[in-house]
Amino acid sequence: MYGAVIVTATGKSEVLIENYKGILEYTNEKIRLQTKGCQVEVAGSCLLIEYYTNDEMKITGSIHRIVYDP
Amino acid sequence: MFADKLKFLQGYVKVRLTGYAPERFLNLCSNRNILIWNLEYREEHYEFCISLPGFRQLKPILRKTKTRLLILERFGLPFWMHRYRKRKIFFFGILLCSVSLYVMSLFIWNIQVEGNLHRTDSAIIKFLEEHDIYHGILKSRLDCAALEELLRSEYDDVIWASAKIQGTRLIIEIQENLATNQERKADIDDAPSDLIAQKDGEIYSIFTRRGTPYVEKGTKVQAGDMLVEGKLPIYNDSGEIVNYQYCPADADILAVTEYSYDERFSMTFEDKVFTGNSKKSYQLGLFGKLLRLPFGKNAFQHCDKVTTELPLKLGESFYLPIVLYTEESKEYVLEKKKYTKQQAEALAEHKLAEFCKKLEQKGVQIIENSVMIVTEANVCTAAGTIRVIEPMGKRQATSQGELAPEAPTDGGTALEERTGLKTQQEEQSSNESD
Structure with missing residues (x-):
């Protein structure tokens, strides 16, 4: 599906999110992103955005949950 | 890795973001393709790294989102250059030094000759200089193969030559033909010659x-x-001399000879007494020229000078054209002194012993030594003779004139024929008396 969000999780310490639209919320425990059709919430502790560009973002830290909110 | 290098070259800053809508700021940044990395959430604010070109585009975004930035740290080349902007000369010096080092390494600063037994180093180096190969020549102008060819063609006795460049040193290795030298010696020896006495004995x-x-x-x-x-x-069958065969005479002859020894010296002498004052002066050799440094001039009337030469080189073979000379002058005063009897005798004996040692080095065996040492008021004399056994015989070309015998001989005795002790004249006279 064109434009759908791609979430690539490596272990529990690294998540790469592609095709996101914007950052809604960012704290050490929670990162909420707007994507096409839903919101993605990455929850954990000591979360750090290693880099982010227009369509790609890399999150590191200790990840507990990845939740899709409709 | 490459990205890290690029970031360093561009320069980047670590900033703290505070204000009304930081999330909107971050979204606007990503919309405008401004790279942000290491984004961290701290209490009530964000901290992130941003490249210098990206940082310069932030002004409209900051105004729009009503956020504020605080620069925490600066990284990268542009900031480093700015910090050391007052040390241009230093960097220029580093550059100049490396350039001069490179330029110096293009020349030959040392020529080393190895394997030469008959020809001296300086003779070969002089020969090379005549053919435009000298200290300080450009390495690129040097053709080692041609140099080897030149050495072989110029010197007959060089049978093998090798030239190689190691660092700034030209190493020439040659192999001399020892056989030809021996042959030449043999040539001389083949000529007919006599042995004659070189002195009485x-x-x-x-x-x-x-x-x-x-x-x-x-x-x-x-x-x-x-x-x-x-x-x-x-001799022919009837015992007459029909001809002579010439040859180089060869014999081991030892003879008892005498050496007269006469050595006298004054009892008074001038002795160097060092005052303990010494001065050092320095000289600088640059490209083979000597420069005297202005300080440390010599002001002593009498002094011993010891010069130490210190060629500057980098590593094993990179000789720089700079030589430092240290000249140490030690002042002394001349004092007139007189030997005591014992001292004088010891000195005379020492001199005699030296003389005997020299004789022995020549292959002479001393059999009798009758030298008397006499010390007088003002003079000490050692005189006498030394009897020795020494090799005798000096080579001299044989005169080849008298080919035919003048008088027939009637069968000389077997012993005479064998030893030939009698001269021709003696033989004649004996014949007449017979």
């Missing part, structure tokens, strides 16, 4: 290999007397 022993001996053990000879003649008489 008494024959101690004689062992003839080739030639006709004229002396025997116990014969007293004078300088110039014939010892062994390089001429062998050839």
